[in-house]
Amino acid sequence: MKGLTGQLGRQVADEVWKAGKRQASKAFNLYANIDILRPYFDVEPIQKIAGELYGPLMLVFTLVAILLHGMKTSGTVIITMLQMMSLLGYGLFGHCMVLFITYNVHFHSLFYILWLVIGGLSTLRMVAVLISRTVGKTPRLILCGTLTALHMLFLLYLHFAYHKIVEGNEYAYELDSWLI
Structure with a gap:
C-alpha cells in the first residue's frame, strides 16, 4: 500500500513538474515571439539620445512577465x-x-x-x-x-x-x- 501511494505521489509530482515546465516554455516562447516587432521600433535617431522604442517596450514586457511570474508563484489572486x-x-x-x-x-x-x-x-x-x-x-x-x-x-x-x-x-x- 505504501509503495502504491509513493508511486502515485511521484506521478502527481511529475505531472505538476511537466505542467509547470510547459507553462514556463509557453511564456518564454511568447516573449521570444515579440522579437518580431523589432523592425517596427528600429528608428534612426537624429539626436544623440537614443530615440528607438524597442528597448523600452521590451523592458515593459519583461516587467509584466516578472510580475505575472511572481503573482503566479505566490498564489496571489487579483482582480x-x-x-x-x-x-x-x-x-x-x-x-x-x-x-x-x-x-x-x-x-x-x-x-x-x-x-x-x-x-x-x-x-x-x-x-x-x-x-x-x-x-x-x-x-x-x-x-x-x-x-x-x-x-x-x-x-x-x-x-x-x-x-x-x-x-x-x-x-x-x-x-x-x-x-x-
Missing part, C-alpha cells in the same frame, strides 16, 4: 481586467447622474452637493472593492487615493469643460450675429 473594467464602468454611473441633473438645472451649488454625495458614493464603492482586494497598507493607500482623486477630478473636469465649450459657442454665436 481580473474584466472585473476592473466593470467596476470602473459602473463607477461612471454617478458621473452620469450628476451631469444629467446639473446640465438641466444650472446651479453650481447643486453640482457641488451632488458631486460630493453621488460622485463620492460612486467612488466609495470602487474604493471599498479595491480595499478588500489589495494586500499591504501602503499599496492600498496609494491605489485608493489615486483612484479617488482621479475619479472625483474627472467629474469636475467634465462639468467645467462642458461649461467652457458652451460659453465658447455662445461667444461665437454672438460674434457671428454682430458680423452679420
Whole structure:
C-alpha cells in the first residue's frame, strides 16, 4: 500500500513538474515571439539620445512577465481586467447622474452637493472593492487615493469643460450675429 501511494505521489509530482515546465516554455516562447516587432521600433535617431522604442517596450514586457511570474508563484489572486473594467464602468454611473441633473438645472451649488454625495458614493464603492482586494497598507493607500482623486477630478473636469465649450459657442454665436 505504501509503495502504491509513493508511486502515485511521484506521478502527481511529475505531472505538476511537466505542467509547470510547459507553462514556463509557453511564456518564454511568447516573449521570444515579440522579437518580431523589432523592425517596427528600429528608428534612426537624429539626436544623440537614443530615440528607438524597442528597448523600452521590451523592458515593459519583461516587467509584466516578472510580475505575472511572481503573482503566479505566490498564489496571489487579483482582480481580473474584466472585473476592473466593470467596476470602473459602473463607477461612471454617478458621473452620469450628476451631469444629467446639473446640465438641466444650472446651479453650481447643486453640482457641488451632488458631486460630493453621488460622485463620492460612486467612488466609495470602487474604493471599498479595491480595499478588500489589495494586500499591504501602503499599496492600498496609494491605489485608493489615486483612484479617488482621479475619479472625483474627472467629474469636475467634465462639468467645467462642458461649461467652457458652451460659453465658447455662445461667444461665437454672438460674434457671428454682430458680423452679420
